[in-house]
Amino acid sequence: MSDDVTGATGAARPEWPLYEVFVRGKRGLNHVHVGSLHAPDRTMALHNARNLYTRRNEGVSIWVVLAQDITASSPDEKDPFFAPSGDKVYRHPTFYPIPEDVPHI
Amino acid sequence: MSTVTAQETPPGADLEHQAEFDAKVAADQRIEPRDWMPEAYRRTLVRQVSQHAHSEIIGMQPEGDWIASAPSLRRKAILLAKVQDEAGHGLYLYAAAETLGVDRADLTERLIEGRQKYSSIFNYPSLTFADVGVIGWLVDGAAICNQVPLCRSSFGPYSRAMVRICKEESFHQRQGYELLMRMMEGTEGQRRMVQDAVDRWWWPSLMMFGPPDAESPNTRQSMAWRIKRDTNDDLRQKFVDMSVPQAEKLGVTLPDPELAWNGERGHYDFGEPDWVEFKQVVSGAGPKNAERVARRRAAHEKGAWVREAATAYARKHQSAEEATV
Numbered sequence: 001m002s003d004d005v006t007g008a009t010g011a012a013r014p015e016w017p018l019y020e021v022f023v024r025g026k027r028g029l030n031h032v033h034v035g036s037l038h039a040p041d042r043t044m045a046l047h048n049a050r051n052l053y054t055r056r057n058e059g060v061s062i063w064v065v066l067a068q069d070i071t072a073s074s075p076d077e078k079d080p081f082f083a084p085s086g087d088k089v090y091r092h093p094t095f096y097p098i099p100e101d102v103p104h105i
Numbered sequence: 106m107s108t109v110t111a112q113e114t115p116p117g118a119d120l121e122h123q124a125e126f127d128a129k130v131a132a133d134q135r136i137e138p139r140d141w142m143p144e145a146y147r148r149t150l151v152r153q154v155s156q157h158a159h160s161e162i163i164g165m166q167p168e169g170d171w172i173a174s175a176p177s178l179r180r181k182a183i184l185l186a187k188v189q190d191e192a193g194h195g196l197y198l199y200a201a202a203e204t205l206g207v208d209r210a211d212l213t214e215r216l217i218e219g220r221q222k223y224s225s226i227f228n229y230p231s232l233t234f235a236d237v238g239v240i241g242w243l244v245d246g247a248a249i250c251n252q253v254p255l256c257r258s259s260f261g262p263y264s265r266a267m268v269r270i271c272k273e274e275s276f277h278q279r280q281g282y283e284l285l286m287r288m289m290e291g292t293e294g295q296r297r298m299v300q301d302a303v304d305r306w307w308w309p310s311l312m313m314f315g316p317p318d319a320e321s322p323n324t325r326q327s328m329a330w331r332i333k334r335d336t337n338d339d340l341r342q343k344f345v346d347m348s349v350p351q352a353e354k355l356g357v358t359l360p361d362p363e364l365a366w367n368g369e370r371g372h373y374d375f376g377e378p379d380w381v382e383f384k385q386v387v388s389g390a391g392p393k394n395a396e397r398v399a400r401r402r403a404a405h406e407k408g409a410w411v412r413e414a415a416t417a418y419a420r421k422h423q424s425a426e427e428a429t430v
Contacts, residue, residue, distance in 0.1 A: 015210055016416070018203070035266070036200045038209060040412075041419035052193055055186075056273075075139035 018067040019045040021052075023059035031063050039064075130331055135261035138204035146330055149323070150260055151205050153332060158198035159216045159223035163397050165191045167231040168240055176234060183280050184237065190277065194270045201262040217402040225383065226313050228391030235288055235295075235302040241281015243303070243310040243348065249274045250344045251314065254334035263332070282351065289356050296356075303352070304360045311375075312383045314341040320380075345373050 016038040022031035034053045039045035045064040054062065073081050089095050098105055122141040129136060136142055165188045172188065175181035199209045215221040226244055231237065252271050258264040288295045315321055315337040327333035335343075345364075352359050363376035385391065 015208070016412075034269075035197055035262075036203065037196065040415040041422065044415060044419070052196055055189070055193065072139070075137060 016040050019049070019064040020067050020070060021045075021049045022063040022065070023049075023053055024061035025058060026060055031061065034058075036067060130259050130329075133257075133259075133331070135264060136259050137261045145326075146332075147205055149327065149330070150263065150332055151202060151207055153327075154198055154202040154205070154260075154263055155207070155212045155215075156222055156224075158195045158202060158212065159221060160227065161191050161195035161198060162216070163223045163227045163401060165195075166397055166400060167227055167229070167393075168237055170231055171234060171237050174234070175237075180237075180284070187241070187277055187280065190273050194266075194273070197266040197269055198263075201260075201266045204262045213405060217398060217405055219389070219398055222387065224313060225386040225391060226309050227397060228386050228393045229305070229309050230393055232305070233298050233302060235285070235298040236306070238281045238284035238288065238299065239302040239306045241277050241279075242285060242351070243281075243306050244313070245274055245277040245281060246348065246351075247310045247313040247344050249278060250340050250347070254340075255332075257331070257334055259331035282355070285355055285357075299355075300357050303357045307360050308378050308382075309386075311341055311344070311378045312380075312386075314338075314344065316380065316383070342372055345375050349373050 018036055018038055019042075020036050021034050023034045024031045037045065037048050037052055039048050042064060046062060049062050049064055053059065073079060085091075119141065123143065126136070126140070126142060126146075129140075136146075168184060168191075169188050172181060172184050175184050199212060202212060203209055212221070216223070226247075231240065249271065252267055252274065255267040256264055256271055258267065285299050288299050318324060318336045318338045321337055324333060324336055328336070349359065349364065361376045363374060365374050367374045386394070389395075
């Protein structure tokens with residue numbers, strides 16, 4: 001293969017925008033991210049998402065969100081953003097020793 | 106690009122990042138699009154995932170040819186659903202490739218300009234309706250062997266796409282085997298058609314696992330990165346071991362005189378595929394290479410007006426929405 005096919009090109013092309021797709025598998029569950037697709041508008045995005053991600057009753061509800069509208073935390077696992085939860089062991093039930101013979105706790 | 110896809114990696118080796126990446130991969134954790142990753146890892150994945158996507162899209166053609174000629178409404182409905190699945194698989198994989206910072210429209214162009222490859226298996230013709238069954242049984246069976254381990258690929262979006270795909274492939278393989286069982290219950294002529302299709306597809310199916318390990322220089326690195334989990338020869342052996350009892354049950358003969366159970370190894374011994382033919386087909390000289398790509402190009406070009414109309418419609422409605430705000 002002489003051609004370089006792996007460069008990050010084409011991002012500036014005036015293409016259909018990217019939508020991220022979230023599906024609720026059944027009533028009572030959260031919507032879960034399942035993938036993405038391109039579509040000219042929100043309605044088409046929804047229809048395409050139905051055809052692509054729920055061909056076998058995988059969902060009862062779909063959300064499509066413009067990927068560019070998602071704000072995400074930094075991918076760094078040592079992100080100080082999550083530091084506030086790191087040192088508060090007293091937020092977990094296992095922090096509190098209770099004698100074995102105390103029932104139902 | 107979006108905030109949830111890969112960022113450009115800075116040039117030059119970043120030792121700390123590299124160590125973190127290596128530790129994650131070694132611990133069998135997943136690498137996600139915005140994580141730092143070595144440029145060679147990203148490029149290898151782009152190539153692997155996009156070629157896989159192209160294979161799904163081109164893979165619609167050999168069976169698509171039979172939709173209009175399916176012998177019953179039941180078979181037609183099954184075949185339509187299967188070919189639609191292949192399109193879906195292609196799209197899951199293009200979506201996974203895009204998280205690495207490439208553009209889907211670019212990848213399509215590279216396919217129809219013949220600059221990127223796809224699985225050599227789809228360059229063989231589907232001559233009779235029995236081919237539809239054999240493609241489901243053997244070709245999709247081989248694809249399942251290849252793809253199940255990739256559900257544990259180190260790259261998160263690829264592994265998740267593979268999980269979805271593998272669930273659907275099971276239908277593909279079973280409908281093929283069931284079709285062949287029905288044909289084998291039919292006339293002598295139908296049984297001959299099945300055997301003929303098996304004779305033509307068996308060796309190309311074995312080639313789907315790629316060249317022998319000794320001639321597959323990238324295997325070691327890809328296995329270290331855990332974007333490949335088993336070697337070509339191991340997967341090929343697994344496929345042969347799975348297929349032999351299925352062939353016996355079906356009542357067909359696999360066209361390999363060297364095929365024999367080896368009690369010592371606990372595996373079937375089998376003959377060597379024709380690697381000269383393999384190289385010819387991969388490099389574009391297979392029976393159907395030109396036709397497959399030409400057809401994909403024609404579909405893309407003939408669909409241009411649909412894409413343009415959808416874009417115009419979306420623009421019109423967007424300005425109408427803005428006007429009422």
